[in-house]
Amino acid sequence: MKSAVETLNPTRVRLTVEVPFEELKDSLDAAYKKINQQVTVKGFRKGKIPARVIDQRFGRGAVLEEAVNDALPKFYTEAVNEAEVNPLGQPEVDITELKDGELLAFTAEVDIRPAIEIPDFSGIEVEVDAVEVTDEDIEKSVEQLRERFASTNPVERAAAEGDVVTIDLEAKVDGEVLPDGVASDVSYTIGSGELLDGIDEAVTGLEAGGEATFTSQLKGGSAEGKDAEVTVKVTAVSARELPELDDEFAQLASEFDTLDELKADSRKRLENMKQFDQATQAQERVLEKLLELAEIPVPEKLLEDEVNTRKHNLEHHQLGQMGLSLEKYLEFQGKTVEEFEAETKDQAVKGIKTQFILDELVNKEKLNVDQEELTEHLMRRAASSGMSPDQFAQAVVQGGQVPMLVGEVARGKALALVVEAAKVVDTNGVEVDLSDEDEEQAAETVEAVTGEAEVSEEK
Incomplete structure (x- = not known):
């Protein structure tokens, strides 16, 4: 087999493949065997019809068609490996020549992952909200708790x-x-x-x-x-x-003996929540800066598929569960169809670019995902899906989704690496230390940006 690759644009290539006819032998044998099991010819037992009789009765063309359909995936895969490209999605195949006994020639156009140069991200600077818990915040938190115990x-x-x-x-x-x-x-x-x-x-x-x-x-x-x-x-x-705000209420509504202890716990809990929000905000803004620094072309067909997937998931899963139509949803949101289409496309572009650059960073830095990290991620995804860890794990394995989960964790680690190298300052001018940032939280941030669809590589 001979093959050549032609770059059509940064995200698409054309493979030209020529296959000597003798390399189709196994597929031809398989084609005769398959047709043998499907047809009946008087005077011959089922499965024992000679090849020449099949050619006479049903035409050599039918046999060649069956053989080529069987052989194409194998020769396409060989050409992809030889060209060292990373295809995305299914190829568009065109058989350019088929000479019985001589040659099979075809072309295959397919989208590929673009070559991406990781920019120097050490100079990224972002500003985030300061972690500040006011007395008013605590009063509001305690008041909400008080409302729950109203009679x-x-x-x-x-x-x-x-x-x-x-x-x-x-x-x-x-x-x-x-x-x-x-x-x-x-x-x-x-x-x-x-x-x-x-x-x-x-x-x-x-x-x-x-x-x-x-x-x-x-x-x-x-x-x-x-x-x-x-x-x-x-x-x-x-x-x-509403119950009186006193020590008795604290004992009724919590594990604390005094109202002061309850308020102190509320302050600590609110600080933890705001620190989590601050880290998420830093991750999102650092990611935006990283995408601005890099040149990342997006394959048109991949973008079209991603947009359609996002629209399908929204309309048939999220809105369907709430009993809402897309039209009613847009009415509630105060958006036109055109605004919704543009917004969905922008989100899809950002999601694809995020996957591309973080995957490249994973490869460059040789970031690995161990069993403990994968298990932790699986547990979190199970909790958010409302399934038990065992049920979720079984569904993931049966659906062939393990590589997708590994990719999510690895991208989280890559984003955490970029955030750690960036300078993050809060609105008070105080530098925020995110060196101990939770990589699992970063994986959540990436997941929110990329959405449910996964950029898949199919060879």
């Missing part, structure tokens, strides 16, 4: 904001009660905004037994998006009572 007690007065009311609802469209427009004994906190627009104004000021009618656009159900006449009847009013 409700029935009252004989008009309902006011913050009260919990028990209500019956009836919705009509064009004067007809909707089949799914009646609900009884619904518990609703006034001011929470969890039900229909206009309901807060309707029930405020009503006592138990009071009734009001208002117009609202329905957010779901059989008449979603239509204006409905809604009748609401208040059957009970309860006031929410």
Whole structure:
């Protein structure tokens, strides 16, 4: 076999391959054997039809076609290895010559990983938010905890904001009660905004037994998006009572004996959260700087596939689980279809470039992933997917996704390497030390940028 490679652009090549006919022998034998099992010829047992009879009855062309289809993947792989290119996705193959007994010639065009020169990233500087926990932050945290331990007690007065009311609802469209427009004994906190627009104004000021009618656009159900006449009847009013902020509350709501200890723990927890957010922010901004420094061409077909994958995952998985259509989602987001398309393309370009440059850095620095690192990553991915580690591991193995997980961990290590070399300063001008940065956290950052799709190499 002879092969040659022609570079069409930085991300695409054309392989030209010539195969002497004798190298098709194994595939020809396999083709005759396969046809033998599929056809019947009078006077011959199944599977025992001579090759010359098959040629006469069904045509030599059918045999050659079967043999070439069987042989092409092998010769293509040999040509790829000989050219030392890294193909992405499936090739576009064109058979240019097929002479029976003489020669098979074909071309294969395929996208490849571009050659990337890693820039000097030691001079990268970024600014991040300072880790500051104020007394107001602590008060808000404790207040949220206090809200969770609120109690409700029935009252004989008009309902006011913050009260919990028990209500019956009836919705009509064009004067007809909707089949799914009646609900009884619904518990609703006034001011929470969890039900229909206009309901807060309707029930405020009503006592138990009071009734009001208002117009609202329905957010779901059989008449979603239509204006409905809604009748609401208040059957009970309860006031929410918050526990006193004292040591007794601390003992009720936590493992601490005093309110001061509870507040100290809240401060520490908020500091840890803000430090995590600060590290993530540093990773994202350092990555953006790295991408700005590097020249990274993106294959057109790969970009098209990535955009389609992202749109499919959003529309059929994420939105599907929430019962939302893409149109409704864009309406909630206040975006046009054109804005959504442009944003998705930008995200896809960034995701592909991120994979390319971090993979190159992994190879250059010879970064390896050990079993412990892979197990830790698998445990985190299992937790985020809602599956047990065993279930997730089984799904990963069965789906052939282990290399993908290894790639995610390795890219996290590569990004951590870049962040460690960069200068990170907070908004107060204080340099932030991220030398002990969690590589697993960096893997999460990379995963968020690259999305669910993986740039796959297929030979």
